[in-house]
Amino acid sequence: MSAALKTTALDATAQAFLTRYAGLRARLPGSHDARDAAATRLRASGLPGPREEAWRFTHLRPITEFTFLEPLTPIEDCPRLLARLPEIDAPRLVFVDGRYRPDLSTPPEGIAVRVGGPAGEAVLAGEKLVDLNTMLGEDGAEIVVADGVDAGTLVLASLATDRDARHGAFHPRHAVSLGKGAKLTLIDVALGEGVYLNNSVLAIRVAEHAHLTHLRMQLESIRAFSFATLFADIAEGGEYDSFTLTIGARLSRNEVHANLSGPNAIAHLNAARMLRGQQHGDFTSIIRHIAPNCQSNQTVKTVLDNAARGVFQGKIEVARGAQKTDGYQMNQALLLSHDAEMNSKPQLEIYADDVKCSHGATVGEIDAEQLFYLRSRGVAHEEARAMLIRAFLAEAINGISHEAGRAAMETCLDAWWGADAA
Amino acid sequence: MLEIKGLTAAIGDKQILNGVDLVVPPGEIHAIMGPNGAGKSTLSYILSGRPGYEVTGGEASFNGHDLLEMEPEERAALGVFLAFQYPVELPGVGNANFLRTALNAQRRARGEAELDAPSFLKLARAEMKRLSMPDDMLKRNVNVGFSGGEKKRNEVLQMAILKPKLAILDETDSGLDIDALRIVSEGVNAQRGPNFSALVITHYQRLLDYIVPDRVHVLSAGRIIRSGGPELAHELEAHGYAGIVADAA
Incomplete structure (x- = not known):
């Protein structure tokens, strides 16, 4: 029953987008052929649903809670x-x-x-x-x-x-x-x-x-x-x-x-x-x-x-x-x-x-051993945890060769951790 | 001063320590020897606060502070340092960052000013030179890809930088060749002084030729069954643990 309900809510959201398109169509720039073809496909198949293998783990249901406008x-x-x-x-x-x-x-x-x-x-x-x-x-x-x-x-x-x-x-x-x-x-x-x-x-x-x-x-x-x-x-x-x-x-x-x-x-x-x-x-x-x-x-x-x-x-x-x-x-x-x-x-x-x-x-x-190692050196629990999370991500981030880009990513990481600690 | 009274501890249902009594006065180095499974490593972990051990009785304090009530990082700030038998690898954490973070965390906890990067590097490089460690070991990730000997040297480097008041060395000699043993021992001996005490855990008398202890204790089945001067280590080396364990029984 719940699967059917989800599909229905998603269908309503797809319909809402199609209705927006009908209202906006004349004002949208460029050729309408591709837009119309896309609209036809969407009308037939709807938005991605949980029954599709490619969407098995990601359900779009939360978007049905809102009405979106241009x-x-x-x-x-x-x-x-x-x-x-x-x-x-x-x-x-x-x-x-x-x-x-x-x-x-x-x-x-x-x-x-x-x-x-x-x-x-x-x-x-x-x-x-x-x-x-x-x-x-x-x-x-x-x-x-x-x-x-x-x-x-x-x-x-x-x-x-x-x-x-x-x-x-x-x-x-x-x-x-x-x-x-x-x-x-x-x-x-x-x-x-x-x-x-x-x-x-x-x-x-x-x-x-x-x-x-x-x-x-x-x-x-x-x-x-x-x-x-x-x-x-x-x-x-x-x-x-x-x-x-x-x-x-x-x-x-x-x-x-x-x-x-x-x-x-x-x-x-x-x-x-x-x-x-x-x-x-x-x-x-x-x-x-x-x-x-x-x-x-x-x-x-x-x-x-x-x-x-x-x-x-x-x-x-x-x-x-x-x-x-x-x-x-x-x-x-x-x-x-x-x-x-x-x-x-x-x-x-x-x-x-x-x-x-x-x-x-x-x-x-x-890793509990890594955490204890850091704490035994005087690093407090939360800081030690943050260090290990940073270390986990470091391997990925360190591969970025663009320096300003890498620095920007690191700033985001710090902000993320700071927001959590606050 | 480290004071341990009637300490008993278990891992799960298994009783490991059966009433350890030990006093290490400031300025002294004590060795703990004993057969495999005697509880030597358990004792070192309990003193440093590793999770997973249940203290079932007794006390352990350092300079009047109840160690057993403290978090591992609080014990570190108090001056307790464990040199790990198996130092832990920290991929993604640079050695320099690790050392400086640890040092400054302890300094903050003690209300002291933090060390800035240049001052820290100067300190670290000087200590590394004494331990014959190449500079690039600061850049590498903590213990990652280090040989057994390099890991042990890195433990002693941490000790030299953190300057603990009580160092617990858990089989720091294992995996070291004779040159590394000498260098590591010199690193420990350099810390000796009225405000430094150490508990040196080892299987072999060899280490104690380099780090000469004030007292030697034999731990067997979770209790100290004999204590003596440095000569006790030689006696153990000559006769093995079996005789002493049998005498005590």
Whole structure:
């Protein structure tokens, strides 16, 4: 009975989004063909439900508690939110409630940026949250780095205000494209206040021998819903090096589809997550080794306190022709409370016969011996515990070579711990 | 002064200590010897506050403070230091950060000013030089990838930096070659003075050639069955524990 009720509530929420679309359709930018097609699919299949294998551990039911509206056009500054952006000396593109704010942005030189509508070509059509994004998306940045250009660092910020407790839902659609041999570090930060739904899609193209470093900081409001779907295509000799820090949101899902489509391409999908209270955080990745001699690395570290729940679903597909694939996946969780829960689902699908693929998963508590060792040296219990949690995450964080980015991540870690101790 | 009276303790249902009486006056080094399973390590863990042991009777105090009522970190701030038989690896924790955090935690607890990074590094480097430890051991993660000898040296380095009033050395000689044994012993001897006392737990007389104790105690089946001067260690080495245990029975 309860399953049927959940589905009904989700259906009502899907219907509410479709109704919004009907009302807004004429005012949404760009071609309506893709939007209409997405709407048709959503009408037929609804939002992802617990009966779908890919959504077994993450239920969208909490979003049915709210009625989400499209945000009002943001006009005022949001100094509190701006102040929370990491201090990184780099140009930035700032979106408030899903809409680009030129007055808060400092566009970069040497990078072509286009805003004013959903960016990039269609990717992952049929993925339900992507369809929702396609149907209702209003804005986004298309970021293009030309062949051979080293474009330095760019900050892409999403601020959410929940103005007048309107519970905005926004669906940014960004695209990043690096030409042959191009280089960029993209620092992507999402934060906000109140209850809102941020359902973003980011499409990434890394051309031959290009290198994208992608540092993602999900610092959303603890009451917010955050869904981010990322598609990355990495061509021959290209590298996509990402690190995702997840601290915020009541319910979040970070879904990454990475295609290694040219020989000698590399993808790093590392992550650190710290969740507490009733937070639910899902990291789902599908890495496809399509070409031979590619390498993928994934270390995901999760700290769960109170009744928080972490989900890791990591799939590595190795196509028939993808010989000499080197795939590594490690997923480790540290549980600080008996009520915390971690769900892990590693999956390897290998159709080539000359590959090296390994995966591992651990779930554990703070080591009592380590804790006693520190305390015997005079470090008080709480500080010792904090040190060990930091140490657990250090392996992941220390791998970030971008110094300012790493420092920003460390500041977030400290703040997280400080908020707990307070 | 360390005073232990009638200390009895158990792990689960198993009684390990059966009434230990021991006094270590300030400035003295006492050795505890005894066969495997006598309760030597249990005694060291109980004095330093490791969870998992149940004290079923008796007392243990240091300079008038009831140790058994204190948290491990409070005992450390009071000046109690345990050199672990099996030092614990801390992946992700740098040795320098670990040492400085420990030192400053103790200083804070005692109401003393914290040491800033340059002063700490100067202190640490000087002590490492005395222990023939390369500088890069400060950068490495605590005990991770250290050889057995390096781990023991790292314990003595911690002792040298934290400057305890009572050091409990739990088989610090195990796994050391003769050169390392000499260096580690010199590190302990350097601490000797009127405000330093130590309990040296060992199987072998060899260590006591380097760290010459004021008293030697034999622990067997959870009780001290004989005490004497340094010559007792030589007697044990010559005749083994069996004779002494039989005499006491």
